[in-house]
Amino acid sequence: MNPSIQSFQIEYLVNRPEYIPILAHWHYMEWSYLNPGDSVERRITRLQSHGGPGQIPMTFIALQGETLLGSASLIPHDMDTRMDLSPWLASVYVAPEFRRCGIGSALVGRVVGEARILGIHPLYLFTTDKESFYAGLGWSVVERTIYRGQQVTIMAI
Numbered sequence: 270m271n272p273s274i275q276s277f278q279i280e281y282l283v284n285r286p287e288y289i290p291i292l293a294h295w296h297y298m299e300w301s302y303l304n305p306g307d308s309v310e311r312r313i314t315r316l317q318s319h320g321g322p323g324q325i326p327m328t329f330i331a332l333q334g335e336t337l338l339g340s341a342s343l344i345p346h347d348m349d350t351r352m353d354l355s356p357w358l359a360s361v362y363v364a365p366e367f368r369r370c371g372i373g374s375a376l377v378g379r380v381v382g383e384a385r386i387l388g389i390h391p392l393y394l395f396t397t398d399k400e401s402f403y404a405g406l407g408w409s410v411v412e413r414t415i416y417r418g419q420q421v422t423i424m425a426i
């Protein structure tokens with residue numbers, strides 16, 4: 270547990286657009302290997318289209334004061350090979366220095382709560398290596414498959 274994180278708030282990214290460039294950079298650094306043609310600029314444009322309550326796509330960010338801690342999104346599609354499944358939890362990211370403080374699980378919980386309010390059931394995600402993190406939050410394995418050359422697990426809640 271990072272002793273400097275006692276409390277944090279979760280907000281809609283659409284209300285805090287000043288954080289879009291740094292978030293796009295973090296996401297690019299983490300996931301560009303999975304996305305041919307990816308760029309920070311394309312991610313900025315995409316995040317600028319994310320809406321607020323009741324809108325898909327949408328993104329939540331976690332903040333402590335004015336420090337950005339992480340993000341999680343609710344998006345209509347995340348795997349172009351599985352367009353039959355919708356919507357998806359995506360872009361779950363916590364900055365390395367703030368991990369293992371409960372921020373990731375709070376962000377996932379916020380998206381799951383938003384989906385529940387919208388009557389969404391089930392909600393999907395895919396992960397290359399965080400199956401046990403999501404299993405601990407109540408997600409179940411739907412399928413294990415290869416996506417863009419990577420072994421991935423599709424999960425649902």
Ligand SMILES: CC(C)(COP(=O)(O)OP(=O)(O)OC[C@H]1O[C@@H](n2cnc3c(N)ncnc32)[C@H](O)[C@@H]1OP(=O)(O)O)[C@@H](O)C(=O)NCCC(=O)NCCS
Pocket residue numbers: 299360361362363364367368369370371372373374375395396397399401402405
């Ligand atoms: C995965 C990630 C979002 C977790 O965020 P976090 O803020 O550290 O997670 P939390 O502190 O809320 O952890 C919640 C629980 O999951 C566990 N956990 C955290 N990271 C884990 C990991 N990498 N593998 C397995 N379990 C993990 C914690 O121990 C905790 O369990 P506990 O409640 O029994 O103590 C963060 O490590 C991250 O951003 N990683 C890089 C991006 C990424 O892989 N995102 C997921 C893409 S599918």
